Amino acid sequence: MKDDSPGLFGPLPSSRVVPVLVPMPAPVAYSYAVPDGMPVEPGSVVQVPLGPRQVIGVVWDGPEAGSVDPKKLRSITKVFDCPPLDGPMRTFLDWVAAYTLSPPGYVARMALRAPAALDPEPMVEGFRFSGMEPERMTPARRKVLDLAGDGLSWTKSGLAHASGVSTSVIDGLAAQGVFETVFLPPPPLVARPDPDFAEHRLAGPQKEAADEILDGIRKGGFSVALIDGVTGSGKTEVYFEAIAETLRQGRQVLILLPEIALTANFLERFQDRFGAKPGEWHSDLATRTREKVWRQAATGEIRVVAGARSALFLPFEDLGLIIVDEEHDPAFKQEDRVFYNARDMAVVRARIAGFPVVLVSATPSVESQVNCQAGRYKRIHLPTRFADAALPDLHLIDMRRHPPERGGFLSPLLLRAVGRTIERKEQALLFLNRRGYAPLTLCRVCGHRFQCPQCSSWLVEHRFRGQIQCHQCGYSEPTPQACPECGTLDHLVACGPGVERIAEEVEKHFPDARTLVLSSDLGGVKRLRLELEAIANGEADIVIGTQLVAKGHNFPLMTLVGIVDADIGLANGDPRAAERTFQLLSQVTGRAGRTGRKSHGLLQTFQPMHPVMQALVSGDASAFYEREIAERERAALPPFGRLVSIIVSADSRAEAETHARQLRQTAPVERDIAILGPAEAPLALIRGRHRFRLLVHGRRSSDMQGFVRAMLANGPKERRSIQVQVDVDPQSFL
DNA sequence: AGCACGCCGACT
DNA sequence: GTCGGCGTGCTC
Numbered sequence: 001m002k003d004d005s006p007g008l009f010g011p012l013p014s015s016r017v018v019p020v021l022v023p024m025p026a027p028v029a030y031s032y033a034v035p036d037g038m039p040v041e042p043g044s045v046v047q048v049p050l051g052p053r054q055v056i057g058v059v060w061d062g063p064e065a066g067s068v069d070p071k072k073l074r075s076i077t078k079v080f081d082c083p084p085l086d087g088p089m090r091t092f093l094d095w096v097a098a099y100t101l102s103p104p105g106y107v108a109r110m111a112l113r114a115p116a117a118l119d120p121e122p123m124v125e126g127f128r129f130s131g132m133e134p135e136r137m138t139p140a141r142r143k144v145l146d147l148a149g150d151g152l153s154w155t156k157s158g159l160a161h162a163s164g165v166s167t168s169v170i171d172g173l174a175a176q177g178v179f180e181t182v183f184l185p186p187p188p189l190v191a192r193p194d195p196d197f198a199e200h201r202l203a204g205p206q207k208e209a210a211d212e213i214l215d216g217i218r219k220g221g222f223s224v225a226l227i228d229g230v231t232g233s234g235k236t237e238v239y240f241e242a243i244a245e246t247l248r249q250g251r252q253v254l255i256l257l258p259e260i261a262l263t264a265n266f267l268e269r270f271q272d273r274f275g276a277k278p279g280e281w282h283s284d285l286a287t288r289t290r291e292k293v294w295r296q297a298a299t300g301e302i303r304v305v306a307g308a309r310s311a312l313f314l315p316f317e318d319l320g321l322i323i324v325d326e327e328h329d330p331a332f333k334q335e336d337r338v339f340y341n342a343r344d345m346a347v348v349r350a351r352i353a354g355f356p357v358v359l360v361s362a363t364p365s366v367e368s369q370v371n372c373q374a375g376r377y378k379r380i381h382l383p384t385r386f387a388d389a390a391l392p393d394l395h396l397i398d399m400r401r402h403p404p405e406r407g408g409f410l411s412p413l414l415l416r417a418v419g420r421t422i423e424r425k426e427q428a429l430l431f432l433n434r435r436g437y438a439p440l441t442l443c444r445v446c447g448h449r450f451q452c453p454q455c456s457s458w459l460v461e462h463r464f465r466g467q468i469q470c471h472q473c474g475y476s477e478p479t480p481q482a483c484p485e486c487g488t489l490d491h492l493v494a495c496g497p498g499v500e501r502i503a504e505e506v507e508k509h510f511p512d513a514r515t516l517v518l519s520s521d522l523g524g525v526k527r528l529r530l531e532l533e534a535i536a537n538g539e540a541d542i543v544i545g546t547q548l549v550a551k552g553h554n555f556p557l558m559t560l561v562g563i564v565d566a567d568i569g570l571a572n573g574d575p576r577a578a579e580r581t582f583q584l585l586s587q588v589t590g591r592a593g594r595t596g597r598k599s600h601g602l603l604q605t606f607q608p609m610h611p612v613m614q615a616l617v618s619g620d621a622s623a624f625y626e627r628e629i630a631e632r633e634r635a636a637l638p639p640f641g642r643l644v645s646i647i648v649s650a651d652s653r654a655e656a657e658t659h660a661r662q663l664r665q666t667a668p669v670e671r672d673i674a675i676l677g678p679a680e681a682p683l684a685l686i687r688g689r690h691r692f693r694l695l696v697h698g699r700r701s702s703d704m705q706g707f708v709r710a711m712l713a714n715g716p717k718e719r720r721s722i723q724v725q726v727d728v729d730p731q732s733f734l
Numbered sequence: 735a736g737c738a739c740g741c742c743g744a745c746t
Numbered sequence: 747g748t749c750g751g752c753g754t755g756c757t758c
Contacts, residue, residue, distance in 0.1 A: 023735070024735060051737065051738090052736085053736075053737085105735095106735090337735095
């Protein structure tokens with residue numbers, strides 16, 4: 001009988017005791033006894049009893065946390081047969097936990113997110129030529145022995161396939177003892193990428209950029225480079241050279257991408273260059289595959305992983321380079337449980353382990369711009385588009401001077417441009433970052449506005465589905481005919497445009513054109529892929545799309561991009577609003593114009609003099625960035641502001657004080673600490689004077705956080721004051 | 735986080 | 747009379 005309870009059958013007093021991080025919000029590692037003879041070292045992945053269940057934990061550093069009641073001590077159940085997390089990895093996880101003020105157990109869990117991968121994959125049965133000739137030789141048997149006669153091991157299906165015979169031939173030979181059974185390590189998930197498979201011949205600025213980066217890689221050690229250049233300037237080719245060089249050094253590479261950019265297209269490009277696909281890591285990976293990727297990254301079989309932000313926590317055997325593509329993308333932020341920005345934490349991981357990082361973006365974040373100016377990051381600028389790709393000419397349409405006709409949202413100028421484009425049998429893209437038909441519905445009789453009963457944001461009409469939906473919480477109901485307030489029938493009026501409404505307007509003006517709406521709420525990934533393919537094949541004339549057209553996909557036949565409302569998002573109170581708008585619109589307009597034909601972008605705006613609009617049409621963003629940097633500095637926002645932590649206690653102020661004291665002692669980064677009681681915290685936040693990561697301490701902290709958030713969301717005028725992330729550049733604290 | 739224990743309201 | 751809500755406490 002197994003008994004791990006303390007006491008009579010508990011661990012002997014002489015047993016070794018080690019700290020173990022368990023997946024629980026405890027502030028420290030727990031202590032466990034090591035059964036005699038169990039091979040356990042810091043970093044070992046183990047299974048331990050925790051309360052009524054068995055959980056996965058990691059043996060951590062340092063002496064045992066002395067003050068545990070020995071009666072409570074329980075024993076490690078088993079050690080998994082996988083490589084222990086190495087020292088730099090443990091330092092990294094500790095650092096992230098301390099910086100983000102997250103329980104270390106949670107951070108460690110992010111590195112162990114592949115439960116069944118912890119034991120080795122089962123061996124695969126294989127066959128090896130035993131040296132004995134079969135009694136009777138047949139043509140099929142001959143073919144098999146021609147291949148396998150050199151004594152190498154084959155899997156049954158592999159050998160059958162390679163020699164063009166059926167597996168029964170192999171079975172027959174095996175039965176006679178011609179083959180002996182051997183057990184082979186499971187085949188690697190992906191082939192080894194070859195750094196010299198199809199080397200691009202780089203020239204000009206690309207060559208210079210690549211040389212500069214290779215220089216850093218050859219020197220070794222930590223460094224950060226930022227490659228910046230417009231869409232199509234060849235950034236990918238440049239960082240592929242960095243990857244090749246790292247592979248030649250025999251080290252592993254991680255490419256971080258926003259999830260949505262992890263497309264088949266990207267993987268193919270990688271394969272074209274390196275002759276094999278990289279390992280993939282993202283949220284909707286099949287469990288089995290996920291486990292394999294985890295393990296093979298840990299054992300070093302996989303040399304390159306391309307992954308979304310969580311791939312940063314994979315336990316590579318010998319990581320030598322991280323690429324962060326689309327470095328500015330907000331998708332690198334995780335905003336639940338452990339709050340982190342994978343771009344910044346990648347820099348930290350590289351610093352700790354001593355290898356280079358390459359950040360890549362056509363529209364770098366303000367933080368990275370500042371780091372370049374400060375000399376912390378090396379800026380590598382790629383000035384031109386190469387080959388036949390030409391950026392579209394961008395022009396503004398001043399909506400005050402060229403208003404749309406009544407009830408419409410497209411100005412005559414834009415409509416005319418669309419008309420000319422489809423006459424030439426080219427494609428036009430209309431971009432509006434708003435799903436549905438109309439963002440607000442109201443009753444013309446009593447003025448009632450349709451609001452979400454759960455979170456009070458406006459309900460968005462989706463005419464295709466006959467529903468009104470809340471984009472905040474997902475609530476939906478069938479579109480009503482009558483006003484629920486005054487009961488009047490057919491006097492509900494849609495206010496403002498969504499993509500569906502733009503499609504309606506387009507169809508009215510161009511009834512013969514083939515229009516297509518691309519929106520994340522219309523069908524799944526599969527449908528989207530088919531639609532993108534159809535567009536690439538010229539099966540649509542006018543595409544109307546939301547944000548999802550901005551990323552990952554190119555539209556080779558597109559020669560006109562119309563931005564329906566370039567001002568959306570400029571005035572939402574987010575200090576990053578202008579930066580985001582600039583980045584988004586740059587990206588959308590960059591989707592077009594790869595045909596070699598002349599292409600255009602038209603941006604409808606009410607604020608033609610706005611710095612974002614000026615930066616877009618002039619093609620020179622430097623003035624815009626200078627202004628953003630100055631604004632951030634003035635407002636003490638990231639990357640200049642000090643790190644502020646607000647401690648809200650769900651219990652008592654005394655408890656919050658204790659947390660603050662601990663924080664001052666243990667946090668790796670100096671920060672200002674404000675202590676607020678449960679009553680005052682929401683008020684302080686609502687006044688909107690601070691923008692900081694909201695930290696709520698105390699037992700029921702998750703409830704408390706929900707409460708504070710709800711207060712913020714419901715404060716009718718002040719919802720803009722919510723901001724739940726610290727983006728202070730960790731580099732400056734290292 | 736999970737999970738158990740424990741105490742009060744509406745149901746077979 | 748019980749089932750089940752979530753408030754509180756505990757896990758080496």
